[in-house]
Amino acid sequence: MNGFFDRMREKLQQFMTGRYGTDELSKALLIVTFVLFILSVLTGWSIFLILAIAGLIFSYFRMFSRNYAARSAENRKYLDLSANLRRKLRVQKKRFDGRKDYRFFKCPTCGQEVRVPKGKGHIRITCPKCGSQFDRTV
Ligand SMILES: [Zn+2]
Structure with missing residues (x-):
């Protein structure tokens, strides 16, 4: 057989x-x-x-x-x-995979997404793209 x-x-x-x-x-x-x-x-x-x-x-x-x-x-x-769409899907997947350990913020100046580890309390985030700073609680 x-x-x-x-x-x-x-x-x-x-x-x-x-x-x-x-x-x-x-x-x-x-x-x-x-x-x-x-x-x-x-x-x-x-x-x-x-x-x-x-x-x-x-x-x-x-x-x-x-x-x-x-x-x-x-x-x-x-x-x-489909490059744009596939990139967006990749970002969403990364976000979903890291949802337990990270929080995601959008930089108020340039819109860049910033990933921050959870449980750090109130912190000042420096945008890796434009260098502007903003405060968030994670
Ligand atoms: Zn920025």
Whole structure:
């Protein structure tokens, strides 16, 4: 039985040779497709299902494509367009991960976010970006 799965894996590897595979855009498409599918179930609107299927077809088309240059250009474009959003998500994640040990303040002068360890009482914070100082209780 093991031999069967080994042969299948070999066949799949042969099939994927020279093909583009997955990238950041595929991962984003997969998430969007999944959300669209859930929306179609929740609302019963077939437009969401059609979009989900279209997204899935597009994902597979990209994965099996042999046009490496075109696919990586798409991926670069996606990365450029989503850079701001992905940075914001990264900041939110960092904030969420550190929520037990840190408090976060916005500098009143430049808006830079400042991370301060919790439990220090009333302190004066110096903004690392513009150097202005402000008082907070942590
Ligand atoms: Zn500042």
